[in-house]
Amino acid sequence: xxxxxxxxxxxxxxxxxxxxxxxxxxxxxxxxxxxxxxxxxxxxxxxxxxxxxxxxxxxxxxxxxxxxxxxxxxxxxxxxxxxxxxxxxxxxxxxxxxxxxxxxxxxxxxxxxxxxxxxxxxxxxxxxxxxxxxxxxxxxxxxxxxxxxxxxxxxxxxxxxxxxxxxxxxxxxxxxxxxxxxxxxxxxxxxxxxxxxxxxxxxxxxxxxxxxxxxxxxxxxxxxxxxxxxxxxxxxxxxxxxxxxxxxxxxxxxxxxxxxxxxxxxxxxxxxxxxxxxxxxxxxxxxxxxxxxxxxxxxxxxxxxxxxxxxxxxxxxxxxxxxxxxxxxxxxxxxxxxxxxxxxxxxxxxxxxxxxxxxxxxxxxxxxxxxxxxxxxxxxxxxxxx
Numbered sequence: 401x402x403x404x405x406x407x408x409x410x411x412x413x414x415x416x417x418x419x420x421x422x423x424x425x426x427x428x429x430x431x432x433x434x435x436x437x438x439x440x441x442x443x444x445x446x447x448x449x450x451x452x453x454x455x456x457x458x459x460x461x462x463x464x465x466x467x468x469x470x471x472x473x474x475x476x477x478x479x480x481x482x483x484x485x486x487x488x489x490x491x492x493x494x495x496x497x498x499x500x501x502x503x504x505x506x507x508x509x510x511x512x513x514x515x516x517x518x519x520x521x522x523x524x525x526x527x528x529x530x531x532x533x534x535x536x537x538x539x540x541x542x543x544x545x546x547x548x549x550x551x552x553x554x555x556x557x558x559x560x561x562x563x564x565x566x567x568x569x570x571x572x573x574x575x576x577x578x579x580x581x582x583x584x585x586x587x588x589x590x591x592x593x594x595x596x597x598x599x600x601x602x603x604x605x606x607x608x609x610x611x612x613x614x615x616x617x618x619x620x621x622x623x624x625x626x627x628x629x630x631x632x633x634x635x636x637x638x639x640x641x642x643x644x645x646x647x648x649x650x651x652x653x654x655x656x657x658x659x660x661x662x663x664x665x666x667x668x669x670x671x672x673x674x675x676x677x678x679x680x681x682x683x684x685x686x687x688x689x690x691x692x693x694x695x696x697x698x699x700x701x702x703x704x705x706x707x708x709x710x711x712x713x714x715x716x717x718x719x720x721x722x723x724x725x726x727x728x729x730x731x732x733x734x735x736x737x738x739x740x741x742x743x744x745x746x747x748x749x750x751x752x753x754x755x756x757x758x759x760x761x762x763x764x765x766x767x768x769x770x771x772x773x774x775x776x777x778x779x780x781x782x783x784x785x786x
Contacts, residue, residue, distance in 0.1 A: 627739030
């Protein structure tokens with residue numbers, strides 16, 4: 401009845417209850433430093449067993465009742481036939497009640513509800529869905545693009561949702577044509593974050609000061625000197641830092657890859673200073689306030705950093721064309737780009753930079769490097785090209 405599966409670096413459980421598949425995080429990592437993978441899986445299975453006990457059907461007759469109800473629901477749906485009309489105002493309820501649709505998480509259902517509400521505003525509540533044309537679909541997308549300022553990736557996601565919505569409706573109602581299938585996907589504007597200049601990093605650290613017990617400034621120092629993602633920085637432990645050999649070793653939360661990052665002078669000095677201020681041998685998280693915030697909501701540390709950039713007078717986003725949409729160009733992730741660029745410009749081989757950042761391919765590492773004009777000039781001067 402309960403199914404254990406991986407999603408990213410977390411164990412999740414799937415529980416079938418009254419014909420509905422419920423998915424939930426079990427709060428257990430697939431891999432973590434200091435704990436055997438088999439022990440983590442056993443812990444996840446134990447949690448899953450506790451959850452499934454709450455949903456377990458008491459008798460075989462309950463199962464048969466559920467199957468019968470599902471069959472009756474499908475019969476009712478089929479009895480209406482594909483000639484039954486449906487209005488814009490009825491789309492969402494029909495979609496939710498349909499036995500044909502796949503199980504969808506609550507958050508995703510809310511997105512479908514928002515799309516249906518937008519369609520009602522667009523054509524009116526009594527408009528017949530069967531009369532919705534390709535031209536209507538194109539106009540609806542134009543509004544998403546020009547008026548609402550949706551990003552290309554957001555428009556593509558909504559197009560996929562609308563196409564699926566029409567597909568489900570076609571099983572039971574007079575919806576013979578799916579206009580969303582004729583709309584081409586938007587070309588996504590994939591641009592990497594910008595890098596920070598040395599002057600900007602200095603200003604950001606000064607402005608951070610002692611906020612959050614000094615953890616915000618130290619978070620910046622870790623990010624700027626390692627290029628690690630914000631989640632890995634927030635969850636960095638003392639056991640990950642090897643002062644003797646001069647390395648930070650940690651499994652990334654995103655891929656589970658073990659990275660070894662050289663302990664650069666600024667970071668070493670800062671961590672040694674913090675270590676000496678602690679009585680006894682330090683243990684646990686290096687940035688306890690950031691780790692706590694990240695565990696509550698992974699967006700909190702990022703938002704704190706964006707707020708800090710605003711206080712520094714540094715624009716973190718830029719307007720895209722004439723639309724209302726803004727594209728983020730600077731954020732904590734920019735330290736990852738900055739570090740990659742710094743390493744490459746210093747002459748570190750690309751395959752080494754790839755290993756340090758935990759990338760799977762050199763192409764991904766190239767995406768993170770931004771060769772600055774001064775580095776280009778220095779390279780040409782060194783080659784004697786003037």
